[in-house]
Structure formats: C-alpha cells, structure tokens
Amino acid sequence: MAAVHHHDPERDVQQSLQELRGRLQGPLIEPQDPLYEEARAVWNGMVDLRPRAIAKAGAVSDIDVVLDTARRSGLALAVRGGGHNIAGHGTVEGGLVLDLGSLRAVQVDAERRLVTVEPGATLADVDRATAAQGLAVPLGVISGTGVAGLTLGGGVGWLTRTGGLSLDNLEAADIVSAAGEHLHASADENAELFWGLRGGGGNFGVVSSFTFRAHPLPAAPLGGNLFYRQQHWKHALLAFDAWTRDLPDEMNPIISFLVLPPDFGMGDEPWMILGFAWAGDDHQAGLNLVDQLRADAPPDEEEVGPASWLDWQSAMDAVFPKGSRGYWKNVSFSRLDEEVADVVVGFASELAWQGTGIDIHHLEGAFGRVPEEATAFPNRSARYWLNVYGFWRDAAEDERLTAFARKAYALMRPFAEQGEYVNFLGAELGIKEADAARSAYGQDKYQRLVALKDRYDPQNLLRLNHNIPPTQA
Incomplete structure (x- = not known):
C-alpha cells in the first residue's frame, strides 16, 4: 500500500522562510530572535501584533524576494516604510513584514531640482539632503514620518499652499507590482497607475524609488x-x-x-x-x-x-x-x-x-x-x-x-x-474596508482605483493598507 503524505502547512511556511533567509540581503527576524521585540514595534503603541517573521530589506532587490515568498507561502504581507502609520498597517499578526526602513538613501540633482528617495526614508532624511542645496520637497510636519506612506496617501504639511501635496510633487515612481512586474510610473508611462499611486496608497505594489520635484527654499525661512x-x-x-x-x-x-x-x-x-x-x-x-x-x-x-x-x-x-x-x-x-x-x-x-x-x-x-x-x-x-x-x-x-x-x-x-x-484615518473596527475606502475617495475615484487593483493586484496580496478590494474579493 502506498504511503499517505500529509500536507503540513506549518512545515511549508518554515521551508519558505528558510529559503527567504538564504535569498535576503538583509536579516530575517523571527520571534526567538533577540531583536524581535524592537523590530515588531510600530509607531502606534495600540497596535501590538506578533508577525511570524520580519524581513528587513538590505537592498531594493529584497522587495522582489519578499513578495515572491508571500505569494508562494500564503503568509499575509505587511509593508512598512517609515512605520509612522496611525492605523498600524506596517505589521500583521502571524504574517510576514517587509520592513524597508533601512533603505533611506536620498539623491539630490540640484540643477534639475529632482530628488530621488528610497522607500524607507523619513522626512528628516529628505530635508537634510535638500536643505543643504537650498531646496525643499513639500512633505509633512513631523520629521520622523516615512516619505513613502505620506506621499502615497497625500502629504499635507508646511509647504502645501506653496507647492501642493507631497504627491503633487511626485515626478515618477519605480514600483514592484504584487505579481512581481517592475514598472516605471510617470505622466508619460503607466499614466493610469501613476494617477492611482498619488492618493491610492500601497494598494498596487511596493514603490522602490520616488522621484520628486523640489522647490527653492530661503536660507532661513x-x-x-x-x-x-x-x-x-x-x-x-x-x-x-x-x-x-x-x-x-x-x-x-x-x-x-x-x-x-x-x-x-x-x-x-x-x-x-x-x-x-x-x-x-x-x-x-x-x-x-x-x-x-x-x-x-x-x-x-x-x-x-x-x-x-x-x-x-x-x-x-x-x-x-x-x-x-x-x-x-x-x-x-x-x-x-x-x-x-x-x-x-x-x-x-x-x-x-x-x-x-x-x-x-x-x-x-x-x-x-x-x-x-x-x-x-x-x-x-x-x-x-x-x-x-x-x-x-x-x-x-x-x-x-x-x-x-x-x-x-x-x-x-x-x-x-x-x-x-x-x-x-485610524483603523476603524467594524467598518468594511470597501465602505471606508469608498467614503474616503468618493464613488468615481473609488471605481477607478478598483480597476487598477484588478489590473495590478487581483489577489489582494497588498491588503494591509486602506484597502481597495479587487472586484473578485
């Protein structure tokens, strides 16, 4: 009689994480790790969740590796930039966290007034790099805020009337979609995705690089x-x-x-x-x-x-x-x-x-x-x-x-x-995500965002955000 093979989901997860550890440039932190308590903490102390593992990206290429693991293992995925999100979306109970907080490089092309920012950078990182060149990108009001989440949702701050929202100053973004496509989004390329990134949050992919237009800043405003x-x-x-x-x-x-x-x-x-x-x-x-x-x-x-x-x-x-x-x-x-x-x-x-x-x-x-x-x-x-x-x-x-x-x-x-x-917006318990998103964006914009979600993340892999569920969800 042939032996019966029992499928063991926990063993599959362990194997996926073992493979992930071997492929990551940065560390993979699990509950037994001495750094785990610090690594799982997010800015909002009310959010007290225990992820199965936290992948701290050591290079932009780690985004692909973690997305691939999340797709294959079935682990729920949270993406964390600066970790300042009030709703606590940068973590997940029993799932996998992609922590981009070590990717903080900022490059300033002062002549063209363009600023390229990695996805873990904070406002302070950008301000330090731009102010030295007499420039500023309109960002928020607390220097520890992450640029990625701030920009993808809006970005209201001390230069909003002068230069618009953070997302109004986004010239282009490089994005890894939920399916692993590498896309460049701007007014000229993947323009509809570029529209949705500017306000639609992290629903469509993980942004690996932001390019902003900067404004002249007086030496001592x-x-x-x-x-x-x-x-x-x-x-x-x-x-x-x-x-x-x-x-x-x-x-x-x-x-x-x-x-x-x-x-x-x-x-x-x-x-x-x-x-x-x-x-x-x-x-x-x-x-x-x-x-x-x-x-x-x-x-x-x-x-x-x-x-x-x-x-x-x-x-x-x-x-x-x-x-x-x-x-x-x-x-x-x-x-x-x-x-x-x-x-x-x-x-x-x-x-x-x-x-x-x-x-x-x-x-x-x-x-x-x-x-x-x-x-x-x-x-x-x-x-x-x-x-x-x-x-x-x-x-x-x-x-x-x-x-x-x-x-x-x-x-x-x-x-x-x-x-x-x-x-x-904090996390609203008892309100369906689709209803919360619909009332936040209004019906017309919501429908446009759903169409983008259907195109770029039909499985709703990227759902730990102010979620726009795909049609089939």
Missing part, C-alpha cells in the same frame, strides 16, 4: 507661532478666516489646539497656536502679512523669526513620541463662520490634558489649483482640513480618548465636504 488663550479663540478663528481669504501662496498657516509638553514652558492650559511658514525670500512681506492678522487678533504670546528648515520641520516631534497609543479622525470643510467657530471652540475647550490635539490646515493655493481629477486625492476644493489626533501612553485611556476624537468628528460632520484624508 520665516516661521512663527502666535499663541492665544481660550477666551480669545473664537475671535482669533474669525480673524484667521478673514485673513486667509487672499493669502499669497508663500504663506502656509496651520492652527493647532493643544496642551503643550512641559518643556515648552506654557503651563497646563490648552492653547490655540497659529503656526505659519513663509516660503518667500522677502521676510518683510511675510511679516507685514502677520502684522495684519496681529492687528485684528492680538496674540497672548508669540515667537516669530527666521528658522533653520531642519529645526522648523522637527519642532513638533516631541508632541508625537514613538510608541504612543493613537487614534485620529479628519474632516474637510470650507466654512469658518460664527456657527462653525462656536462648534470648534466648544470641543477644543475640553482639551484639559496633554495628548490630544486638533489641527486646522488652511489649504487653497497651489494645492487647490490641481484639478480634482488629476490625482486620486479625494478633495481639492475644501478651504480647510481638520484633524483630531490623540496620542497617549496608558491603555486605560483608550476609550475616553478615542471617544473624544469621534465626538469632535461628529460635531464637524454637518459642515463636512466629500472625502477623507487616508493618512489621517
């Missing part, structure tokens, strides 16, 4: 913060709304409400902080604009002056410590009249603790001139984007602090416009 105590918030918001009606593109303001960390020396009351970065060479022109606002809404405290770009871009890093627990919600809107100001002041006034903030980004400018259909980003017409972000250490606070973010979001919903910004 003018930056500042105007601080307002609670009794002046409403008046300052209304003055801000009037001030932003005809701002030049060089002025990039962001309002924040928060209790600042102790080392800021601002006590334990919540402040409204009107921060701005002036990207023009003429400091006096920027100061004159600030004087107009100051005359209408005199701040209680202020700091205004030239700053090094690297210092400015990392000034708020301490507010978002790695390993914090986190939950965010966001809403786009265009009205900031008495009614809306009252609502904002109402929930912002409840911030009696350090560890939750509310930002209002003023958009328009270069961001608003990009045609709605040019990229997969969901909304170009909103004047403002509000983000409520919680970050805390104690798990006992999870319920209270996620509830606050949800409440603020619910109160802003009556004024909301279409679309949500996927980089500000």
Whole structure:
C-alpha cells in the first residue's frame, strides 16, 4: 500500500522562510530572535501584533524576494516604510513584514531640482539632503514620518499652499507590482497607475524609488507661532478666516489646539497656536502679512523669526513620541463662520490634558489649483482640513480618548465636504474596508482605483493598507 503524505502547512511556511533567509540581503527576524521585540514595534503603541517573521530589506532587490515568498507561502504581507502609520498597517499578526526602513538613501540633482528617495526614508532624511542645496520637497510636519506612506496617501504639511501635496510633487515612481512586474510610473508611462499611486496608497505594489520635484527654499525661512488663550479663540478663528481669504501662496498657516509638553514652558492650559511658514525670500512681506492678522487678533504670546528648515520641520516631534497609543479622525470643510467657530471652540475647550490635539490646515493655493481629477486625492476644493489626533501612553485611556476624537468628528460632520484624508484615518473596527475606502475617495475615484487593483493586484496580496478590494474579493 502506498504511503499517505500529509500536507503540513506549518512545515511549508518554515521551508519558505528558510529559503527567504538564504535569498535576503538583509536579516530575517523571527520571534526567538533577540531583536524581535524592537523590530515588531510600530509607531502606534495600540497596535501590538506578533508577525511570524520580519524581513528587513538590505537592498531594493529584497522587495522582489519578499513578495515572491508571500505569494508562494500564503503568509499575509505587511509593508512598512517609515512605520509612522496611525492605523498600524506596517505589521500583521502571524504574517510576514517587509520592513524597508533601512533603505533611506536620498539623491539630490540640484540643477534639475529632482530628488530621488528610497522607500524607507523619513522626512528628516529628505530635508537634510535638500536643505543643504537650498531646496525643499513639500512633505509633512513631523520629521520622523516615512516619505513613502505620506506621499502615497497625500502629504499635507508646511509647504502645501506653496507647492501642493507631497504627491503633487511626485515626478515618477519605480514600483514592484504584487505579481512581481517592475514598472516605471510617470505622466508619460503607466499614466493610469501613476494617477492611482498619488492618493491610492500601497494598494498596487511596493514603490522602490520616488522621484520628486523640489522647490527653492530661503536660507532661513520665516516661521512663527502666535499663541492665544481660550477666551480669545473664537475671535482669533474669525480673524484667521478673514485673513486667509487672499493669502499669497508663500504663506502656509496651520492652527493647532493643544496642551503643550512641559518643556515648552506654557503651563497646563490648552492653547490655540497659529503656526505659519513663509516660503518667500522677502521676510518683510511675510511679516507685514502677520502684522495684519496681529492687528485684528492680538496674540497672548508669540515667537516669530527666521528658522533653520531642519529645526522648523522637527519642532513638533516631541508632541508625537514613538510608541504612543493613537487614534485620529479628519474632516474637510470650507466654512469658518460664527456657527462653525462656536462648534470648534466648544470641543477644543475640553482639551484639559496633554495628548490630544486638533489641527486646522488652511489649504487653497497651489494645492487647490490641481484639478480634482488629476490625482486620486479625494478633495481639492475644501478651504480647510481638520484633524483630531490623540496620542497617549496608558491603555486605560483608550476609550475616553478615542471617544473624544469621534465626538469632535461628529460635531464637524454637518459642515463636512466629500472625502477623507487616508493618512489621517485610524483603523476603524467594524467598518468594511470597501465602505471606508469608498467614503474616503468618493464613488468615481473609488471605481477607478478598483480597476487598477484588478489590473495590478487581483489577489489582494497588498491588503494591509486602506484597502481597495479587487472586484473578485
């Protein structure tokens, strides 16, 4: 009688991982490895998952090797760039993590103003390389953020009005598709894929290289913060709304409400902080604009002056410590009249603790001139984007602090416009991914993204993201 061979899935996985270890340029870290605890940690401390293995890419070629292993082994695959994702998509329970964090090279072609960036680079890596050449790529506001995830979802920051989103400054991307195809995506080549990469996240493949267009940056840009105590918030918001009606593109303001960390020396009351970065060479022109606002809404405290770009871009890093627990919600809107100001002041006034903030980004400018259909980003017409972000250490606070973010979001919903910004979306339990993606992108863009998913990842191998499920899923 012939022997019966029992198929042993666990042995197959072990064999796949053994083969992977032999093919990888970088290390493969498994649970018994002393580096495992550190390697599995992601930025959001609420996300506490134990992958079967973490492949730390030592070269771009490792992307192919890991994708191949994930396809053949059936292990769920998570792709991690800078690891700063609020929804915790850079890890997976019992699956395989492709960690690109060691691939951080940045090359600057100053003459052509082109910047080529590897997929594990952070904002700080790019800023260091470009500022030295008098250039900047519009990126985010926290220097530890990964460029890859930020760009593929959007990229709102201190130069959004001057230069648009990070994805608006993407000239080209090299991508390894889920099936292992090596593709170059730009306006001239694989143009539809290029459209979807700019806003559609990591749904279609793993980007191995980004090429950005950079903008001239003054040697010491003018930056500042105007601080307002609670009794002046409403008046300052209304003055801000009037001030932003005809701002030049060089002025990039962001309002924040928060209790600042102790080392800021601002006590334990919540402040409204009107921060701005002036990207023009003429400091006096920027100061004159600030004087107009100051005359209408005199701040209680202020700091205004030239700053090094690297210092400015990392000034708020301490507010978002790695390993914090986190939950965010966001809403786009265009009205900031008495009614809306009252609502904002109402929930912002409840911030009696350090560890939750509310930002209002003023958009328009270069961001608003990009045609709605040019990229997969969901909304170009909103004047403002509000983000409520919680970050805390104690798990006992999870319920209270996620509830606050949800409440603020619910109160802003009556004024909301279409679309949500996927980089500000936490993991929403109990909401089907397709529904979350459809409401984030809107029906037309969602359908276009599904068609791309069908073409480049019909098996949904790359599903640990704000997922756009393929038709057959």
